[in-house]
Amino acid sequence: MRSLRVLLLLLTTVTLSWSAPTVSAQREKRAISWVNPQITDMEGLEHKVLDSKSLGHDVGYAVWTPASYSDRGSRRYPVVYFLHGAGGTEASDSGGFSSRIASSIRKGKFPEAICVFPNGGMSGYRGEVESMIIDELIPMIDREYATKAEASGRVLAGFSMGGAGSVRLSLLHPELFCAAGSWGGALSRQGKGEDSPLLPAAKSSASSLKKNNFALLTINGDQDHPEGFSPLNKVLSSLTIPHKVVTLKDTQHNLGHYYDRSADTMIAFLAERLRGEKAHHDSMRTVRVLTIGNSFAENACKYLKNIAADGGVELVIGTANLGGCTLEKHAKLAKQSATDPDNKPYPFSKAGERRKLSLQDYLVADQWDYVTVQQMSALSFKPETFHPHIDQLVEIIRELAPNAKILIHQTWAYRPDSPLLKQWGMSQDEMHAGILQAYESVAKQFDAAIIPVGSAFHEVRTSPGRQVVVPDPNYDFDNPVHPQRPDQTNSLVAGWYWDVADDREPKLKLDFKHANEAGCYLAGLVWYESLTGNDAREITYAPHAVKEADREFLREVAHSVSRTRSPEPDQVR
Structure with missing residues (x-):
């Protein structure tokens, strides 16, 4: 089982390339377990099943609610959506992540919140799984639970395929989330991410991201391709969208290693966003x-x-x-x-x-x-x-x-x-x-x-x-006609321009x-x-x-x- 687990984690390398043919090949090679009720026995953690129209079959998900939820009254709770890595299911990380959030809540380091764990199969959180999460699961959670049903009340986080998926979903659906956190994810494991469709997506979503005070945190080990996010970081910088980059030394591609080395960093970041605290350009x-x-x-x-x-x-x-x-x-x-x-x-x-x-x-x-x-x-x-x-x-x-x-x-x-x-x-x-x-x-x-x-x-x-x-041989400087100007191709200075004022005729002038x-x-x-x-x-x-x-x-x-x-x-x- 240990060898199989390592193999499953290594397969994440393929799923993060954002290549549809690769994902299809993976689906052909392995059966996906869509409903996995064997979750950690933990107070507040429940397994649920969604009859998904997008997938055409049942899909499992887990929900954790804090101790105060039963006595909530009119209180509304923010939601953390945690996305598992390749080879995982809704059961994989639900207990471990929920227990860390619960501990942080008890210590006053995290706002009381609900955690939701979808099953993404081997999808890279694209296609039918993306539709299932965005069009079915999130609206259902908002109907059935006392959630803060707005962008300021939703964040995404995940590991490996799920880390990359959290970034992807947040940029493609900027109206839904105020933050995303990625452990060990990347735009690409095969290239450097320059051709990722998320780069133009970030630009087109910029106004919504800024409106929702969106911020991004990416945490990667130094041997875990941290450069995969560099092109996206540059785009976010140009758009003045806050993003923090953390690179850890000697971290293997293993969620336990990321928990040990950076759980506090991730949880503090998500807490900051759900509390509405201003994000900073820490990576710059x-x-x-x-x-x-x-x-x-x-x-x-x-x-x-x-x-x-x-x-x-x-x-x-x-x-x-x-x-x-x-x-x-x-x-x-x-x-x-x-x-x-x-x-x-x-x-x-x-x-x-x-x-x-x-x-x-x-x-x-x-x-x-x-x-x-x-x-x-x-x-x-x-x-x-x-x-x-x-x-x-x-x-x-x-x-x-x-x-x-x-x-x-x-x-x-x-x-x-x-x-x-x-x-x-x-x-x-x-x-x-x-x-x-x-x-x-x-x-x-x-x-x-x-x-x-x-x-x-x-x-x-x-x-x-x-x-x-200069001067333009084809321009009549003795009889200039407004608004025509001489040809100034290749000029690095202002050159000829028309000085227009309300009280006089336009006059051709030169700024040399x-x-x-x-x-x-x-x-x-x-x-x-x-x-x-x-x-x-x-x-x-x-x-x-x-x-x-x-x-x-x-x-x-x-x-x-x-x-x-x-x-x-x-x-x-």
Whole structure:
């Protein structure tokens, strides 16, 4: 029997692949026992039989009710649905799991709740079994028991096939559950889960999941394919849906091992959700960065939080930015604030609170991991404009945020048709070369890493087929017709746009400085890899305005310029 049990557990490897042919093959190879009344003799635990229309035959299930249930009065109880692993039945884990819940209730660590144990056969909790649970069993439990019949009163948990099944059912039926917990489950045992249908399902269910304050907990042993959930974790991060990832050392694919090592973690998580306590993004690494800059820093950070969330990192961004602000002005404002506490030029917002801060206030407002500095774009290629102002700013940063690493935000050169380039008698390439030299000099002086956004822009602009043709030879600039604009294919900056105001005719104008959607995305990718050390090529998020055909190329460029200039962040968890 012991050998057979081990064999049954190992068969879970097959059932978790989400492959219908594999499950069909399993059904052909073994008979499923659908009704198993021999359950643990335990107070409150009963065996029941459902005449299932979905399955076309009887199916067993077990229900455990707490000691207070008989004297419940008008009280309603939340429900935990526990799904067994491959080779198990409704009887397999009902006694063990119920006894742990009962013990936690007695200790005040779990709300009084009902536990239900369906029989999933070898289904992977798909097809007819999925219909049986969702369309028959849950409604029947809500009719026959005093349940809290809403999403906030239902959670799923399970082991192996059941762990994966709990994740699957919760994402496909987000209106029914507020949490799912998985022990030893995975999206795939054969691949890495990138092609799982649960990834688009999570995206389409996002609004319902958020409405129900849904959270996910996955617990896997380090030899039990924890990477199988990585693609889903990235999707949930991008959607800001709380999920916690726990990886245990030396845990075999055995429910007893998971109970011994992590029962308290799972039960505490389910208790938290049933009590309506706020879930946290425990799986996400948090990085805190304060920017001292201007609109170019705002451009770079426009999509940075979304990009970082897609990579499993929560970005906290402080913005000591003022439009067109030079290093000289930042240093001057800091000097004034040192003697005048009312001099607070930088907007600050947190948890709905809006106020103004001085640079000194901002530097102590959080435990910043990084502080970035940059020169105003029109001066960025002139090394003499950096000093002594950047020296003064670095001194203040090191005094008030001594644990923060200083990063130099390398800005980008203007478009070739910029009137300022013409005025300076300078080409885009020459401006870029000057930017490189100036920023390299200050980075070396302060032993600081560079965020190479300017280099990324230059690599895109000089790649074959990526040059911007300016001016557009097919556009009549002398007689422009609103709302038509010149062809700006491949541009990374805003370029030509129509200035429309109520009191005058539309006027065609040129923004040769600020990044457009593609430029902001590229800059954000460079910042992401520079701040986290994560590979920008693995990011799946992209703003809708960035063409599908351009996204992979921009990620490749961001990675290629960032990999040799990383600020050597701590290893990402």
